Structure formats: C-alpha cells, structure tokens
Amino acid sequence: MAKLTKEKAEKKIKALREKIREHEYKYFVLDDPSISDAEFDQLMQKLIKLENEFPELVTEDSPTQRVGGEVLDEFKKVEHSSTMLSLDNAFGAGELRDFDKRIQKNLDGEDYQYVVEHKIDGLSAVMRYSGGSFELGATRGNGEVGEDITKNMKTIRSLPLKIEEEAELELRGEIYLPKSEFKRLNEIRMENDESPFANPRNAAAGSVRQLDSKIAAQRSLSILIYDLISHSEREFETHLEVFSYLKEQGFKVNWHQSAAEIEAVIDICERWQEERESLDFEIDGLVIKINNLALREKLGTTARSPRWAVAYKFPAQQKTTRIKDIEISLGRTGALTPTAILEPVELAGSTVSRATLHNEDEIKRKDIRIGDTVLVQKAGDVIPEVVKVIKEERDGSEKEFEMPDKCPVCGSEVIRPEGEAVTRCTNISCPAQRKESILHFVSRDAMNIDGVGPALIEQLLENNLIEDYADLYFLKQSHLKDLERMGEKSSENVIEAIKNSKDREFFRVLYALGIRHVGIGAARILAENFDSIEEIKNVSAAELEAIDEIGPVIAESIVGFFQERHNRDLLSRLEQAGIRLEKEKDQKNEKFLDGLKFVFTGSLNNYTRSEVKDLVEKAGGRAVSSVSSKTDYLVIGDNSGSKYDKAQELGVKILTEAEFKEMIE
Numbered sequence: 001m002a003k004l005t006k007e008k009a010e011k012k013i014k015a016l017r018e019k020i021r022e023h024e025y026k027y028f029v030l031d032d033p034s035i036s037d038a039e040f041d042q043l044m045q046k047l048i049k050l051e052n053e054f055p056e057l058v059t060e061d062s063p064t065q066r067v068g069g070e071v072l073d074e075f076k077k078v079e080h081s082s083t084m085l086s087l088d089n090a091f092g093a094g095e096l097r098d099f100d101k102r103i104q105k106n107l108d109g110e111d112y113q114y115v116v117e118h119k120i121d122g123l124s125a126v127m128r129y130s131g132g133s134f135e136l137g138a139t140r141g142n143g144e145v146g147e148d149i150t151k152n153m154k155t156i157r158s159l160p161l162k163i164e165e166e167a168e169l170e171l172r173g174e175i176y177l178p179k180s181e182f183k184r185l186n187e188i189r190m191e192n193d194e195s196p197f198a199n200p201r202n203a204a205a206g207s208v209r210q211l212d213s214k215i216a217a218q219r220s221l222s223i224l225i226y227d228l229i230s231h232s233e234r235e236f237e238t239h240l241e242v243f244s245y246l247k248e249q250g251f252k253v254n255w256h257q258s259a260a261e262i263e264a265v266i267d268i269c270e271r272w273q274e275e276r277e278s279l280d281f282e283i284d285g286l287v288i289k290i291n292n293l294a295l296r297e298k299l300g301t302t303a304r305s306p307r308w309a310v311a312y313k314f315p316a317q318q319k320t321t322r323i324k325d326i327e328i329s330l331g332r333t334g335a336l337t338p339t340a341i342l343e344p345v346e347l348a349g350s351t352v353s354r355a356t357l358h359n360e361d362e363i364k365r366k367d368i369r370i371g372d373t374v375l376v377q378k379a380g381d382v383i384p385e386v387v388k389v390i391k392e393e394r395d396g397s398e399k400e401f402e403m404p405d406k407c408p409v410c411g412s413e414v415i416r417p418e419g420e421a422v423t424r425c426t427n428i429s430c431p432a433q434r435k436e437s438i439l440h441f442v443s444r445d446a447m448n449i450d451g452v453g454p455a456l457i458e459q460l461l462e463n464n465l466i467e468d469y470a471d472l473y474f475l476k477q478s479h480l481k482d483l484e485r486m487g488e489k490s491s492e493n494v495i496e497a498i499k500n501s502k503d504r505e506f507f508r509v510l511y512a513l514g515i516r517h518v519g520i521g522a523a524r525i526l527a528e529n530f531d532s533i534e535e536i537k538n539v540s541a542a543e544l545e546a547i548d549e550i551g552p553v554i555a556e557s558i559v560g561f562f563q564e565r566h567n568r569d570l571l572s573r574l575e576q577a578g579i580r581l582e583k584e585k586d587q588k589n590e591k592f593l594d595g596l597k598f599v600f601t602g603s604l605n606n607y608t609r610s611e612v613k614d615l616v617e618k619a620g621g622r623a624v625s626s627v628s629s630k631t632d633y634l635v636i637g638d639n640s641g642s643k644y645d646k647a648q649e650l651g652v653k654i655l656t657e658a659e660f661k662e663m664i665e
C-alpha cells in the first residue's frame with residue numbers, strides 16, 4: 001500500500017479522533033454506547049497505527065494520550081491522589097508475547113513474575129479508608145478527577161464499612177452487577193420503554209451514578225478489589241502480598257493466579273476464554289500485571305496506561321449489523337419463533353447471519369424493526385441474539401414486524417394463550433411439528449441415527465409411512481427402497497442405523513423424547529436421579545423440584561409430558577420396539593470419577609475429544625483444558641506437548657490412553 005501523504009493522514013486522524021470522542025461520550029457519560037467494544041477498539045487501533053506512522057501529528061488531547069471519561073456536574077468532584085489510568089490491550093497470544101518482550105527489554109535482564117487477574121466488565125472505583133472506616137468512594141472520571149459516589153457505594157454489601165486496621169488506606173476495585181441482576185435490570189428497563197444496557201459495565205455505571213442512593217440500593221451491586229494505592233503504616237513488596245493482606249482485612253479480592261513466564265500466562269488466558277461462562281459476572285478478558293512493586297515503579301507509565309500491565313481481550317462477542325428481514329421458524333413444540341436475518345458478521349470465531357428474537361413481546365420490548373441497525377451478541381454456546389436497537393441509525397424506512405395469524409407451514413390458526421409469550425400452531429399434527437420432533441429425536445446428541453435427515457423424514461411423512469418417531473422402529477426395508485433417491489443399499493443402511501440406536505444411553509433417550517425445556521443437561525440430571533422412565537413417569541413436580549438443578553418450569557413440563565395420553569402411547573411403542581428406557585445395569589448410581597479433573601493432550605486413537613469428555617462427565621468427573629495443581633489426571637495421546645512437562649513438574653498423575661480406557665470401561 002502506498003504511504004499516505006501527511007495531509008491525508010492528518011485528515012484521517014482528525015476524523016477518527018472525532019468519531020472516537022463521540023463514542024467515548026456515549027459510553028462513558030451517557031452509559032449508552034452505539035457500537036460494540038470490539039468496534040470501538042478497532043477505531044482506536046487504527047488511530048494508534050496512524051499516529052505511530054506520523055508521530056509529529058500526535059497531540060496531547062488525542063484519545064490515545066488520555067483516559068476517556070468525563071465527570072458529571074451533578075456529582076461532587078474528587079481529585080485523585082494518583083492518576084487512574086486505562087490499560088493497553090493485547091489481542092491474542094502473539095501480542096502477549098510482544099508485551100513480554102517489551103518488559104524483558106525494559107527490565108534489562110532482571111527477574112520478574114506475572115500475576116493474572118480477571119478483567120471484570122464493570123466500573124473502576126477508588127476507596128479511601130481512614131482510622132478503619134470507609135470514608136470516600138469515587139469513579140475514575142477523566143483519570144485526574146472523579147465523581148464522589150460514597151453514598152451509593154455504601155449500599156454495596158460486599159464492601160466493608162469498617163476494617164480492623166486503623167490506618168489511612170487507598171484502594172481500587174471494580175464495581176459490577178452479577179449476570180442475573182444485569183438481566184433483571186434490562187428487563188425492567190425494557191418494560192419502561194428504556195433502551196437496555198449494552199453491557200454490564202454500562203449497567204453498573206448507570207446504577208452507581210444515580211443521585212438517589214435508594215435506587216443504587218435496589219440493585220445488587222458488588223465489588224472486587226484489585227489494588228492498594230497507599231497505606232500509611234505498611235509497606236509491601238509484591239502484588240500477591242497485597243492481595244493476602246486485603247483478604248485478611250475482610251475485602252473481597254479479585255481472582256488471581258501467578259505465572260512465572262508468558263507461556264503460562266497464555267495458558268491461563270486461553271483457559272478462561274473457554275470457561276468465562278461459569279462465572280456469575282462478565283469478564284471481557286484478563287489483566288496481566290508485574291508482581292514486584294519496585295519493578296512496576298521502574299517500568300513506569302505513559303499518559304494513558306501503565307507499562308507494567310496489559311489487558312488480554314477475548315474475541316468479540318458483540319458487533320453491530322443490520323436486520324434484513326424477520327422470518328418465522330417453527331419449533332417442534334409448534335412455537336412460532338421470529339428470527340432476524342442479519343447482514344453476516346464475524347462473532348466469537350464464527351459467521352453469524354441469524355439471531356433469535358424469541359417471541360412477539362421481546363420484539364416489542366426491544367422495539368426491533370426490519371431494517372434496523374442492531375447490536376448482536378453471541379456468548380458461548382448460546383444462540384446469537386439482538387441486544388438492542390441503535391435508534392439513531394433509523395431513517396424512517398424501517399418496518400414494524402407483525403406476527404402472522406396463520407401457521408406458515410400448515411396454514412392452521414395460531415394462538416397465543418392468555419399470559420403466555422409464545423404463539424403456537426394449533427394443529428397437533430402440523431407437519432412442521434412432527435418433522436421437527438423427529439429431527440430432534442434422530443439428532444447426534446439424541447439417538448444419533450445416521451442417514452435419517454430432513455429430506456427422508458419429509459418423504460416418510462408424506463407417504464404416511466410414519467407419524468412420529470416411534471414409528472421409525474417399525475419401518476421395514478421394503479417400505480423404504482421404493483422411495484425417491486433410496487436404493488437397496490441405502491435403505492438397508494437406514495434400517496441398520498435405526499436398529500443400532502436402540503441401546504443409546506438412557507440420558508440420550510430422555511433428551512430425544514423432546515420434552516419441552518429438557519435439554520441435554522437436564523436429561524443428564526434426570527438420568528442421574530432416576531433409573532428408568534417408569535420411575536420418572538410417576539414422580540410429582542414437587543419431587544422433581546427437590547433436585548437442585550431442576551426448576552419449576554422444567555418440573556411442570558416433565559409432569560405434563562408424561563400425563564399426555566398421546567405421549568404415553570408413544571412411550572409404550574418405544575418400549576415395544578425395544579428401546580432402552582432405563583439405565584444400563586452397571587451405570588446405576590455409578591459416579592466412580594466423582595469430582596476428578598482430567599486433562600487430555602495429544603491425539604487419541606480410540607476416542608474423539610467430545611467422546612472422552614462425555615465419558616468423564618458421565619462418571620461424575622470433569623474434563624478441563626489446562627494443567628494446574630488441581631488437575632487429577634493428564635491423559636496423553638500421541639505427540640503430547642508442553643502439558644506433559646507441566647504435569648510432571650506439578651506431580652499430576654499421568655495416564656496413557658490404554659490406562660484411561662481401562663479406567664473408564
């Protein structure tokens with residue numbers, strides 16, 4: 001690419017700065033961003049790159065040179081004792097290694113160690129204690145001056161108002177909303193016609209920056225402490241010492257783990273990238289800090305961020321895009337689910353072109369229209385969804401969506417029962433429902449019947465060869481071989497595959513039945529608690545609810561399923577066909593790996609990764625991705641790498657694939 005002329009660069013830089021400032025204002029002042037963090041970070045990276053190319057164009061007020069935030073006039077101002085900085089970002093392992101190289105160079109051969117912490121998606125706060133009492137709490141503001149939020153912070157129950165140490169202390173931490181509270185808050189906002197918060201950080205900020213502290217008190221804000229800025233009586237050498245001292249004083253401190261070298265840091269980051277959903281608060285990455293405080297001093301800071309720390313950012317889970325259309329898809333329970341057809345975007349490693357809109361109410365509450373620019377999100381295994389509409393992007397051509405009053409598949413009336421959010425087709429034998437329930441039954445995690453796909457199911461239904469999934473087991477080859485695109489050989493294979501599915505594991509059969517709200521997880525739990533369908537059939541909703549992971553909705557749905565006459569008939573035909581409707585003998589109540597943690601490395605000959613994971617979990621164990629002192633077994637296949645050395649170092653038991661096979665079978 002040809003190098004930009006200085007004039008052109010200057011123009012570009014100016015435009016970028018304006019755009020960034022506008023987004024900073026929306027994000028930090030209004031707590032209501034109109035692009036995703038990843039898109040914002042991209043703008044910032046572009047500006048950094050241009051400024052690196054043309055250092056003479058860097059100005060002091062450039063967003064790259066300062067902390068992006070403002071102070072609202074409504075609040076009393078607090079001058080910070082030392083600037084509250086931002087953090088440099090690292091995207092991916094490569095940039096972490098670059099960071100480490102810079103540290104090495106700046107420390108000139110001195111020994112150092114890292115501490116890795118969660119990067120909580122919240123709002124940073126500073127706290128002062130005097131004589132053991134909480135005296136002052138403030139936001140970061142513009143880094144130099146923050147807002148006095150003492151009153152609101154007193155409503156945070158995890159923040160001690162009194163501590164043992166009667167000294168002058170200044171601390172920093174992150175105020176956040178737990179996930180459940182974030183969800184609840186957004187529901188209330190939508191009911192009040194307010195736009196939902198895009199992320200927990202904006203929600204936490206919106207709650208803390210309330211003039212009425214009664215409102216803050218109604219929101220279960222929490223705080224995790226991650227830094228001590230000053231202490232009148234004590235000195236500390238390392239960050240780890242600080243953490244244990246703060247814990248002793250009764251503070252809830254941020255999760256942390258030390259790491260001797262950057263490769264270990266990368267391991268930790270990759271592990272949390274996989275396991276982030278297990279936390280009850282959102283993290284958008286990890287923060288990597290130098291442990292030794294004197295070395296931090298030596299490394300110093302830039303105007304915007306410390307040189308001794310970096311934020312490892314997870315791949316984007318949110319982006320903005322446009323809704324091209326809204327389509328209706330029919331589920332196996334007859335529910336009409338509106339689905340947004342999107343301008344495709346890259347999210348969390350895959351291309352997203354559809355997002356669920358759940359139901360009619362959800363569309364109304366979020367005021368979603370065809371043609372809207374929206375923020376979409378894909379978290380973990382969850383189906384992509386629309387977070388909110390960017391209303392200022394509207395030009396008047398957007399169309400409101402209306403739920404059809406006829407089933408798009410069979411043309412029957414649809415109804416939406418009083419008090420329910422879901423619209424359903426009233427026709428019990430609606431082909432869409434039958435097809436979907438059979439498709440679910442044969443799917444991989446359920447009965448895993450190879451060769452029975454959408455096209456064949458349609459043919460079978462059309463030719464009245466089957467009406468439901470139980471009928472599959474009564475099919476004969478003679479029924480099949482005359483169907484279109486079916487020969488002698490493939491009809492034989494289909495019959496064979498159907499037969500082979502008869503002894504699928506009990507929990508998979510439970511899942512395959514298609515009981516509403518019973519996903520593979522709930523099916524597993526049911527199979528752990530009951531030995532057969534016969535047992536589950538006769539259980540009450542109250543008994544089901546007594547099981548930890550089963551809530552009232554699932555319980556009611558299970559009881560309802562087994563009461564329905566048609567379903568009872570379906571079950572007896574499955575039984576007749578010889579499907580296993582109870583646990584394998586040797587499996588009843590067997591949890592021989594209870595609580596044990598396994599790590600797998602290298603390539604295995606007899607299993608795929610998801611198979612070993614299943615096997616371990618079925619026996620009550622857990623399969624995790626990286627080796628730590630808490631790992632019980634490392635199972636090694638061919639070409640195992642650094643995990644092997646690490647396991648040896650930590651004294652973790654090592655198993656060959658054959659030894660593992662023996663253990664599990």
Ligand SMILES: NC(=O)c1ccc[n+]([C@@H]2O[C@H](COP(=O)([O-])OP(=O)(O)OC[C@H]3O[C@@H](n4cnc5c(N)ncnc54)[C@H](O)[C@@H]3O)[C@@H](O)[C@H]2O)c1
Nearest residue numbers: 023024027033035036037040086087117119120124226287
């Ligand atoms: N979407 C938008 O329009 C928009 C606009 C502006 C900024 N942003 C987002 O805001 C962020 C930039 O804000 P920033 O300057 O606060 O930088 P940052 O969020 O990247 O990093 C600094 C902040 O991290 C927080 N933090 C969380 N856990 C921490 C820990 N363990 N140790 C230390 N700090 C921890 C602190 O609040 C600290 O102030 C970026 O994520 C950016 O994408 C988005």
Ligand SMILES: [Zn+2]
Nearest residue numbers: 407410425430
């Ligand atoms: Zn229908």
